[in-house]
Amino acid sequence: MEKNIRGAEAVMRCLVAEKVDTLFGYPGGAIMPIYDALYDFKDEVNHILVRHEQGAIHAAQGYARTSGKVGVCFATSGPGATNLITGLADAMIDSTPVVCVTGQVASHLLGTDAFQETDVIGISMPVTKWNVQVTKAEDIAGAMAKAFYIARSGRPGPVLVDITKDAQFGMTDFEYKPCEKIRSYSPKPTIQMNDLNAAVDILNSAQKPFLVIGQGIILSGAEQELVAFAEKSGIPVASTLLGLGAFSPDHPLYVGYLGMHGNYAPNILTNECDVLLAIGMRFDDRVTGDVSRYAKQAKVIHFDIDAAELNKIIKADVAVLADAKEALSLLIELITPKKHENWLGEFRALEKIEHECVVNKAKHPTNGELKMAEVVNLLSEKTDGKAIIVTDVGQHQMITSRYYQYKGFRSNVTSGGLGTMGFSLPAAIGAKLGNPEKTVVAIIGDGGFQMTIQELGTILQAKVDVKILILNNNFLGMVRQWQQLFFDRRYSFTEIVNPNFTAIAKGYSIDALKITERNELDNGLDTLLNSTGAFLLEVVVEQEENVFPMIETGASVSEIRLN
């Protein structure tokens, strides 16, 4: 036990006890005592100074998503704290474990409209798994222990700990006891064997079973169990956006990516299967299309660790509250070995149609301007699908999800549920710091890049080796695509006049290259990937390219359009 230390030092000792070696933040008045304490912990904790608090939390998210550890960030009160809100909402909907520590005005000033006072507890409540305000130094250790436990356990999520300045200055004896149990919180469900056996009975008699997986596989570390289960059961596997990377795209049972811009076969055959087995996914509307016409013919079996997700969107015939890894371990034992060659053949036949109508042209165009898909496809080949790919939001994100062959462990980082433009650049910084030995590529549109472009300064100062790939079509492309298809080509404020991206990068001492021609692409990507340190490659692509296939809003998954 440490005798009589400051609350601020207690915060740092909590982080060390939780083995936090990297954190992201931005100082300010109300968090100054913690930054003063941080000064003495510089050898133990690598603090990355970002350029905006939104950058701090997205970086913490990128770090958490790729490392499996809890991401941590610091911000001051008032605007510092409110700048975290987008990231909290993003982490909440995408189940990312993050602990945010915010400074707060002294407790006697709470509610007085003091300088930089804001009710961050109230504001962040809908977008945090848990939050707490600490007003006494002696309460810091307990609050931090709960914060880490809640953030990482069960369905992970963001937690915010707001610490008043007097609590940071206050003196306390310190002893860190990790939190292992909260009476009112049951993160690890006990699988009800009745439910599991009911699921197995349905699966064992299925003729056309279909397995759809989500990020729950990755969060529970169930990748190996998934492969073993799929191979024994012979069930074709498709993935949601956040599940990409959980199951190798090279595996003979992999049938593609689900949803609005996903693959043709898994979307269509969702409405042909007789059993839909969903594990660690939440039936987002971008996956289901019209829910009243989603897998109506199938018996639905849903495994999730969050009880509130069961029967939320799709009524399950069997709903099992379970951790994915535990559930799959049990399923492997109980499932009857089978092959479903004919059924798998139906996927392959539709896949052939998609290749002929969309994929081949997209990946290997012979004339015209550069296409996003050929850039991503070549990047995928050059990195053997093993880079960590951090995408932003929009057309480039959907193209990357379609054409990058994610083969690496925790290699897919994107803003899925919230669709946060500006996510990629800071998230890539966090991903690289969590995985110094891996190649990290941030693929970003010209619109999203300018939402958090200031984080180039973080890359400069912290010397973060992030490869930045801008796919520039001079449009807010996804909105433009919708305007073309559904708003009679009325391009209302989607054309964008861009700055000179390479000049901006060079202003931050980041090497950069702009290419516009097909014959420059190969060298351009080599230059990006082989650069020492950070690099920005701007690829000018076709302005009015559309992402297909596409399930229109209100359409059924089986009505997916090829063009």
Add this chain to the structure above:
Amino acid sequence: MERAYNISVFTENSIGILNRITIIFTRRHLNIESITASESEVKGVYRYTIVVNTSLDQVKKVVAQIEKQVEVLKAFFHTDDEVVHQEIALYKLSTEAFANGGAEKIVREHHARILTIEKEFTIVEKTGQPEELTVLFNDLSSIGVLEFVRSGRVAISKPMKTLEHYLEELEN
């Protein structure tokens, strides 16, 4: 089909948990008809009774979201016929009008109570179900009601395990 549901929530005693519960309703554009909160039979455990008009499907999802909150121990929902519920109402009347206006008969008929008589005003109390409280209000209106307040519903479900039983389950 929309109908009234009585949602009972048991929580730890922590700052902000009421807000965490109510924003679940706000987000879904659901109006809370009535809400009461107090300590339960177990020290440190708080009990909320929330009445809401909605569909069965929606109330199930709302209760699941409430129970998902870290500091919520347990949440249930029941229809009106599955609970015993009461409200208390206070009626403030002018003592002068009260004395002259046949109030005694009304109070007797409704089995209401006189809580206090001051020179200027008299307070009548009635416990019952909302319709009974409203009928009394209507009857007293002939005399003139200066102020009227209702507590909001408290409800106890008919079939239920005891709170201690649930707490034991959670502890294990």
